[in-house]
Amino acid sequence: EAGVAQSPRYKIIEKRQSVAFWCNPISGHATLYWYQQILGQGPKLLIQFQNNGVVDDSQLPKDRFSAERLKGVDSTLKIQPAKLEDSAVYLCASSPPAGASGYTFGSGTRLTVV
């Protein structure tokens, strides 16, 4: 089966610019997650979707971050305006609805804000 697709792999932007990341989950996986992983730390959840509805966005900095999952398939995460501390790897993962069998991660997008 095809894995979780993410693009771009790398992005360098200046602070205060905007950036968007794209994710296409494994076919049939209803639940999609965006995690932020800062160097040397574990992944931290930003937002969880089930189909096209938001389940958990409690840790999403909503003043600058937004995410959508139209039609319950692929998803876009946007940052506007970016700050230096947003430099991180943004990981997308998907799972069957319950998630109890673990998640499959995409290859991630490494963002550098200068």
Add this chain to the structure above:
Amino acid sequence: QKEVEQNSGPLSVPEGAIASLNCTYSDRGSQSFFWYRQYSGKSPELIMSIYSNGDKEDGRFTAQLNKASQYVSLLIRDSQPSDSATYLCAVLLSGNTPLVFGKGTRLSVIA
């Protein structure tokens, strides 16, 4: 606040030895437990899952769970240099809640 704690390491073991990685979690209601391996510059890869107390073996990997002590461990037997990576412990409270990850333990297997 749900927390997952791991020693960040690095943990260095000689080739062929047993590597022991430990993890504690704060939420007593947690139901599912996972170990992910993450090579430098790569994304996390699921290697073990465990749901009930006791041991679960898969090849050279053994996951151990003690819910009373809120403790999960991963043993890697006959460690190989290719096992050198960061190992992330992740905990699921219930089916529809997101995985909570620890900071990871960096393992280095010395040839």
